[in-house]
Amino acid sequence: MIEFFNVAVETQKRILLEQITLKIHKGEFVYLIGKTGAGKTTLLRLIYMDLFPTQGNVIVDRYSSSSIKNNQIPFLRRKVGVVFQDFKLLSDRNVYDNIAFALQVIGQKKKEIRSRVLSVLTQVGLNHKRYHMPELLSGGEKQRVGIARALVNEPFILLADEPTGNLDPDASRGILELLEKINQGGTAVCMATHNYDLIRLAPHRTVLLENGRIKKEISPENLPKIF
Amino acid sequence: MIEFFNVAVETQKRILLEQITLKIHKGEFVYLIGKTGAGKTTLLRLIYMDLFPTQGNVIVDRYSSSSIKNNQIPFLRRKVGVVFQDFKLLSDRNVYDNIAFALQVIGQKKKEIRSRVLSVLTQVGLNHKRYHMPELLSGGEKQRVGIARALVNEPFILLADEPTGNLDPDASRGILELLEKINQGGTAVCMATHNYDLIRLAPHRTVLLENGRIKKEISPENLPKIF
Amino acid sequence: MRIFFFLKEGIVGLKRARLSAIIAITSFCVALTLIGIFSVAAINLKDTLFQFYREIEIETFLDPGLTPNQINNLQQQIQAFPEISRVIYVSREQALQEFQKVFGENLQAVLKENPLPASFRIVLGAGYSQPQYVEKVAARLNQLTGIQEVLYQKEIIQFLQKYLKLGISIGGIIAIFLLIIITVLVFNTIRLTIHARRNIIQIMKLVGATNQFIKGPFIYEGILQGLIGGILSVFLLWIIHYTVRYFVFAELAMENYIFGGLIALGILLGLIGSYLSVNKYLD
Amino acid sequence: MRIFFFLKEGIVGLKRARLSAIIAITSFCVALTLIGIFSVAAINLKDTLFQFYREIEIETFLDPGLTPNQINNLQQQIQAFPEISRVIYVSREQALQEFQKVFGENLQAVLKENPLPASFRIVLGAGYSQPQYVEKVAARLNQLTGIQEVLYQKEIIQFLQKYLKLGISIGGIIAIFLLIIITVLVFNTIRLTIHARRNIIQIMKLVGATNQFIKGPFIYEGILQGLIGGILSVFLLWIIHYTVRYFVFAELAMENYIFGGLIALGILLGLIGSYLSVNKYLD
Ligand SMILES: Nc1ncnc2c1ncn2[C@@H]1O[C@H](COP(=O)(O)OP(=O)(O)OP(=O)(O)O)[C@@H](O)[C@H]1O
Ligand SMILES: Nc1ncnc2c1ncn2[C@@H]1O[C@H](COP(=O)(O)OP(=O)(O)OP(=O)(O)O)[C@@H](O)[C@H]1O
Numbered sequence A, B: 001m002i003e004f005f006n007v008a009v010e011t012q013k014r015i016l017l018e019q020i021t022l023k024i025h026k027g028e029f030v031y032l033i034g035k036t037g038a039g040k041t042t043l044l045r046l047i048y049m050d051l052f053p054t055q056g057n058v059i060v061d062r063y064s065s066s067s068i069k070n071n072q073i074p075f076l077r078r079k080v081g082v083v084f085q086d087f088k089l090l091s092d093r094n095v096y097d098n099i100a101f102a103l104q105v106i107g108q109k110k111k112e113i114r115s116r117v118l119s120v121l122t123q124v125g126l127n128h129k130r131y132h133m134p135e136l137l138s139g140g141e142k143q144r145v146g147i148a149r150a151l152v153n154e155p156f157i158l159l160a161d162e163p164t165g166n167l168d169p170d171a172s173r174g175i176l177e178l179l180e181k182i183n184q185g186g187t188a189v190c191m192a193t194h195n196y197d198l199i200r201l202a203p204h205r206t207v208l209l210e211n212g213r214i215k216k217e218i219s220p221e222n223l224p225k226i227f
Numbered sequence C, D: 001m002r003i004f005f006f007l008k009e010g011i012v013g014l015k016r017a018r019l020s021a022i023i024a025i026t027s028f029c030v031a032l033t034l035i036g037i038f039s040v041a042a043i044n045l046k047d048t049l050f051q052f053y054r055e056i057e058i059e060t061f062l063d064p065g066l067t068p069n070q071i072n073n074l075q076q077q078i079q080a081f082p083e084i085s086r087v088i089y090v091s092r093e094q095a096l097q098e099f100q101k102v103f104g105e106n107l108q109a110v111l112k113e114n115p116l117p118a119s120f121r122i123v124l125g126a127g128y129s130q131p132q133y134v135e136k137v138a139a140r141l142n143q144l145t146g147i148q149e150v151l152y153q154k155e156i157i158q159f160l161q162k163y164l165k166l167g168i169s170i171g172g173i174i175a176i177f178l179l180i181i182i183t184v185l186v187f188n189t190i191r192l193t194i195h196a197r198r199n200i201i202q203i204m205k206l207v208g209a210t211n212q213f214i215k216g217p218f219i220y221e222g223i224l225q226g227l228i229g230g231i232l233s234v235f236l237l238w239i240i241h242y243t244v245r246y247f248v249f250a251e252l253a254m255e256n257y258i259f260g261g262l263i264a265l266g267i268l269l270g271l272i273g274s275y276l277s278v279n280k281y282l283d
């Protein structure tokens, strides 16, 4: 469903990713690990086509990075939920409107929006703060708003860039459980993380990046041997 | 050196902190832990006087929250290095200039600035990226720029709000070692964190916040029993 | 459906980015007020000139030997000119009386004879009281037999003609520059209000908003800013107009279409400005 | 030391926030150009009026019975008026010749006698050729013995006087509004360029910059923007002036102090605007 064919991303100065060949199947759960600066965020950006490979090809659903037109990108992004490392909340509207926005974009009816936003807010445990502005939230709360926004669209894949970086261990476990539940509902999950505790807790296929290359792919059975 | 006397912070809607009485001594190393939304960031903001208590009094160095004048705040902040949860880098200048800025503010000579910035960049391992703009950095790299900026001023206390949230375990350990080294040089450190692995690795006095109150203070000796 | 959403988002957007909105609206307001002041100045200048021209008379002196019949004929001939509205006959006696009034001397007593000729005082029609017509009519009158001399307020007409061209040129240049400059300034303001929210556009893109969808609220916001700025400028202009009438110049004219024009211009500038500006942040 | 740092930071700031800087500078440039165009229009209008007034003559008809001596006396008396620069004597014969030229008829042949009086043609001094002086001088001349009648271009002077007051009022009002409006627009632009960087001010505060220190670069940036905008407006105005002279009106005047004034005004607006704007983001 998502395929990388020998992908490389280069800037004038250096190579950010190279020789990336990777397949994420429907409904799969994949961890992306690697040192800081290894290229995890860069790889995720290729999937939601915020960045294009300088070499190779990325295929997401029925779109290919080499042939997608500019006006098709929004429609791709509606099928890919993204949780950003730096939250990227709209600072000019409250929590409810931030999440509702992802539905307004696709022209949902107001009533439908309301019920879906409230349901997803309950999922992430922020129902009581739905009228807060983002700046009044703690780091962990912002993170959960971001997750709620990514989920509300019912994407076929959820990309989560260190969704637990700002959360305490309990909350992290809560988020992981949430992601697993979503995954069990058929949504694929690709999560970049530094939190190996979580991987130990819920082992899945894990891709290890190093210096812009895929160093290793570890299947869930082999994981305990690694950590 | 830093003292909280029965401090409370209230907004119209709710109480963010209450009954906080706390003392941080010269050269001490204190962890601040607690669930997401417990009030860790709020407590740190009281120290660098980005926020004022609605009740009680915070004393930092020779400044008191109840009597400090607006034009004294900058001088207080020069003695308090802060690493922010959301980095707060100046997006309009590169890594070097971001760090140099904290020294330009206090009127340092250009030569002095250069040597100190380069030394602190080496400390955090970002010397090779000193001419990058912040937006080109990975989350972990931004975090390290923030730490470097907080350190460059040689503050008497370093406040770090989840400095390892975006770092991989190796890098986190590196940062912790850095903070400990700084601490051994006489600088106090107050670090809000969710990463109990680090506390286990380097046990220090730990303050546990819950719902805006200090639930427990744990001395280093008792720590192993908790985790 | 969508229109309503955009409109609502546009209104909400004004509230969300209050500072930007206030600044943009004041910019619109003052810019349009300036254009309004200019328009009022222009119509008043035009009115004044036309009023003056309406008062222009041509005087034709008649040959001394004409019989009353010939004079009558001539008057009818002149009356038939399309440009001329009225022809008044001034006999030699009337001319003498007027001369005496002006110069205070009894010419006839000195000279024994009235040296002054009879004349027609000719008033041009409303549409024709302009220098070019005056000169043309004067030239044609001169060719008629029985007419000795054609006199008109040559000095003032020449004065006006000489400086009118200059005035219209300078006025036109200023008006063009005024419009360009106001447009640039208002567009800059809109551009900056959108620039201050560039990260919001970025995020909208990331959650899958189409370019159309992103533009919508910004454009409606721009239109609303223009509309509100236009309405405020109408109030302001009305107050200025009223004040000037009251304290300085009671005859100051005003046309209602200026008010409508300002609001329309505000909406147009808001539409185009926000459309162009938001496009810069979409590929 | 600090001044240099601020200046450097100001320049660097222009580069860092390139879009904002470009927009602010174009705003300054067009706004100042507009003021420049107005100033040029104003000085040209003034020049034109003065030039016209310089051409005003007063004609005084003399009593027929004066001896050459008395005439000479009178001429010296008039010459002594401080407002009067030249007095030209026109004898009865000269007047008759001129009459014949204008009216084409030999008056003397008809009348046997020359009915026209001798006169003085009086030209006012450079500083006094304005309607109020003309009327005053005329009144005083009228009281002199030996003078029968005083004539001057009453019509044009009255015309000018009537509309001059209106023109100056409207011009003044427009000028004041223009300045206010331009100031508002330019300040709005500066405010928005700083608004777009409010988070940077926030961060500066957090790392311990004093308010003074934060202001410095923004103010220097504002001054630089004003300076650059002013210089560009001088170029623009020069080009416009040159073009208008070439194609429309060759006599268009220009004063160098306008150029200096525009640059100074740009710097002043940049200074005040950025000072006020940045202050809003500091408590
Ligand atoms: N547009 C760019 N131009 C140049 N270098 C870039 C650009 N974007 C990212 N980089 C660099 O590429 C490397 C990989 O960045 P990336 O954000 O993918 O790392 P990451 O694995 O997500 O790290 P982290 O765990 O810290 O988030 C980093 O060293 C970063 O500085
Ligand atoms: N200005 C404010 N007005 C209202 N509520 C606020 C304000 N600032 C913070 N809060 C709320 O206060 C609580 C404590 O926030 P704080 O940022 O201190 O939490 P934290 O312990 O740092 O959490 P995290 O670990 O997620 O960063 C949160 O629930 C937050 O929503």
Ligand SMILES: [Mg+2]
Residues within 6 Å of the ligand: A040, A041, A042, A085, A161, B138, B139, B140
């Ligand atoms: Mg990353």
Ligand SMILES: [Mg+2]
Residues within 6 Å of the ligand: A138, A139, A140, B040, B041, B042, B085, B161
């Ligand atoms: Mg926090």
